[in-house]
Structures are given as C-alpha cells and as structure tokens.
Amino acid sequence: MKIAERIGQIKPSLTLAVDAKAKAMKKSGLDIVSFGVGEPDFDTPEHIKEAAIQALREGFTKYTPVSGIDELKEAVVFRFKEDLGLDYKANEVVVTCGGKHALYNIAQALWGPGDDVIVPAPYWVSYPPMILLAGANPIIVPTQEENGFKLTPEELKSAVTARTRAIILNSPSNPTGSVYSRKELEALGKVILEKDLTVVSDDIYDKILFDNQSFSNLAMLDSRFKERTIIVNGASKTYAMTGWRIGYLAGPAEIIKAIDMIQSHSTSNPTSIAQKASVAALMGPQDFVKQMVIEFDRRRVYIAERLKALPGVKTTLPQGAFYIFPAFSSYYGRKAGDRILKNSLDLADYLLEKALIAVVPGAAFGEESCVRFSYATSLMQIEKGMDRLEKVLREL
Ligand SMILES: Cc1ncc(COP(=O)(O)O)c(C=O)c1O
Structure with missing residues (x-):
C-alpha cells in the first residue's frame, strides 16, 4: 500500500520509543525506574x-x-x-x-x-x-x-x-x-x-x-x-x-x-x-492542584540537588512543569564497555540497560547536550534512580 508522501516527513515520537523499550524491560521482570513519563502520577480527584x-x-x-x-x-x-x-x-x-x-x-x-x-x-x-x-x-x-x-x-x-x-x-x-x-x-x-x-x-x-x-x-x-x-x-x-x-x-x-x-x-x-x-x-475546589504542586516542588528540589552533585552534569532548578533537563555532554565520547557514548540517545540507551533507569534523550527535543528526567514519580523512586545513576556514571 502506498503511504501519503507527507508521512515521509515525520518520524515516530522518540519519547514514546524510549517508553516502549522501558515498558518491555519492565514486563520482562526488570525493576525499571522511569523518569520518562509526561503525566502526573496522581489519580484524578474523586x-x-x-x-x-x-x-x-x-x-x-x-x-x-x-x-x-x-x-x-x-x-x-x-x-x-x-x-x-x-x-x-x-x-x-x-x-x-x-x-x-x-x-x-x-x-x-x-x-x-x-x-x-x-x-x-x-x-x-x-x-x-x-x-x-x-x-x-x-x-x-x-x-x-x-x-x-x-x-x-x-x-x-x-x-x-x-x-x-x-x-x-x-x-x-x-x-x-x-x-x-x-x-x-x-x-x-x-x-x-x-x-x-x-x-x-x-x-x-x-x-x-x-x-x-x-x-x-x-x-x-x-x-x-x-x-x-x-x-x-x-x-x-x-x-x-x-x-x-x-x-x-x-x-x-x-x-x-x-x-x-x-x-x-x-x-x-x-x-x-x-x-x-x-x-x-x-x-470545583482547586486545592488538589496546590497539593500536587507542593509535592512536585519537594521532588524538584531533591532531584536538582542530586543531579547537581554529579561530576560533569550541569543543571539549573526548573521553575515550572515537572521536568528537569540537565546537560550530560561531558560524558559524550566516553567508552562504556565496548561502545562509545556518542550522543543523548546512546546515553539514554546506556542508562536504561546499565542503571535500569528510563530518561528521554535531548535529541527528541532538539537539544543533544541534555536528557530529560520527569519527576512525576515518587520521591522514593527518584532516590533509587539517582543512586543508580550516580553509580553507573562513576564507572564511565
Ligand atoms: C508542552 C505540551 N503541550 C501539550 C501537551 C498535550 O497534552 P494533552 O494532549 O494531554 O492535553 C503536552 C503533553 O505532554 C505537553 O507537554
């Protein structure tokens, strides 16, 4: 079947591709910490x-x-x-x-x-x-x-x-x-x-x-x-x-x-x-939103501090939404086992395989030097993910 020409101009969403790989790994029994999701981890209010x-x-x-x-x-x-x-x-x-x-x-x-x-x-x-x-x-x-x-x-x-x-x-x-x-x-x-x-x-x-x-x-x-x-x-x-x-x-x-x-x-x-x-x-009442923002704020401060403490990682404190976008480019060009981490996609792949953490490569957003972490996940998960990240980066 012939597909319309305009479809040739677009590619599947990289964010969904990373998410699919992380989900498949999770399904196979691996304990993945996901920083990939773009949605609040709270339930819709009653x-x-x-x-x-x-x-x-x-x-x-x-x-x-x-x-x-x-x-x-x-x-x-x-x-x-x-x-x-x-x-x-x-x-x-x-x-x-x-x-x-x-x-x-x-x-x-x-x-x-x-x-x-x-x-x-x-x-x-x-x-x-x-x-x-x-x-x-x-x-x-x-x-x-x-x-x-x-x-x-x-x-x-x-x-x-x-x-x-x-x-x-x-x-x-x-x-x-x-x-x-x-x-x-x-x-x-x-x-x-x-x-x-x-x-x-x-x-x-x-x-x-x-x-x-x-x-x-x-x-x-x-x-x-x-x-x-x-x-x-x-x-x-x-x-x-x-x-x-x-x-x-x-x-x-x-x-x-x-x-x-x-x-x-x-x-x-x-x-x-x-x-x-x-x-x-x-x-209806808007207090749910306030409570959610208070919780995001706690996580934001924690994840930013942990990321800032990592050697070679540059980040600022985000002012809104529930994402943080640190630069990891100082790790590009480094050897990881038998491969070289050339860019954000290689790094995201490596972090998923070795640290079992899912992040989205900056390339998906038009910025190669960074990767995106969503902190729409519990503080406990964030802590676990950051411990793993710290360990894996030390080995690079
Ligand atoms: C910047 C931005 N705009 C728009 C949307 C669309 O959100 P929805 O279609 O769920 O309302 C998203 C969702 O990820 C987003 O991040």
Missing part, C-alpha cells in the same frame, strides 16, 4: 470522577456540540478570568480532545505550504511534526542554556523572514521547566508586533509553577497581543486527567470558526462524559 459517573447514569452519552458543551466553555471562560484576568466569550473557545489536538487543529487552520513557523529549541516533540503535517516549515531556533533556554528578542528577530507567520511559545516548558517572566515576554512582544507574528501560547503547565511565581502569557500583556494570540490549555496536567483527553483553546473568533469546522469533519465533539468531568475540574 469529585471529578463522580461528575463523569453521574453524567453516565443520566444518559449523557450522545453527541454534543462540536466545539464543546456550553457549560464547559463557560467554565473555561471563568478560569481565564479568575486565574489570568483575561476576558473571553464562550464563542472564542473550542474544547478539543486534549491539548495536543488543540495544537494540531491550530496548525491545520493557520498554516500551509510556504509558511514558516518559529519553534524555539528545546521544544516539545510534537510541534515540528504538526507544522510539517500542515505543509508548512518548522524553523527551529536554538536557545542558550545561559539564558535558561529562553528565546531572546535578538534570536527571534534574526530568525524572522518574509515567510514567517507565527511562533510557538511554551511556558512553563516541556522539557526545560523554564518560565518566561512578564518582562521577558514584553521584550519578545516588541519583535512580535514589529514582525506581525501570530503567537501560539501553549500554557498546558501554567498551574505547575514554583517559588510563588505568577504566570504570564503574551495575551495578558494588552489587547494588541490578545488579538494575535491563541492560548492552548487543558485538563491533562492540571487535574491529573491525561487519559480523559480534554483540552481547549481560546483566540479570535475567526480561528475559532475555522477550528470548529475542522473538528466537525474530523473528531466531532470531545467525549461527552469527559466534558462533564472537566466542568467539575474547572469549577
């Missing part, structure tokens, strides 16, 4: 599950409006106002089958052949393939570790050409945990206005912030930015609801209309009972 059960019992099991039920859109509008001070109307919101689906829809609605889209690296794995599948070109712009892996206005300016349509910003970042301050966004904003760029603001980790920081995105600066920004968020990370597949986006009415149309010919509505559960998540 009141959210109850809302889904009640919806099921009441027979809320039919098609809903394509872009989501009014009740959920109103809940999204409420959270934008309450948490970020942003005013949206329900017709400026689309509910999607996860944040990933929101981003995919945006790419389909906005970009096509001849369009360039700026993606600062390290980036979340799925941005470049989504841009390619829309027929557009991802323009990868490397950022510097000394700038906290955050894009500077100068870097942005020099990457923009006549074909540049948009930029994707992700703060807090997967994989680096970096967070853009309001001041940094203002500086980038000047270039964005000058070059007339659209902004996709992937805010999926906006509630997982440490050290009492407050969250900012470009739409919050003023109406000139709100008009050119599409915000992506969802229930997955904030409410430990990755499997429920509820995301949402908010932006100018014309893109909302386009995405509604795309959804009407592709997925139709997101799952009815997951939508009801998400209403409970957004409108």
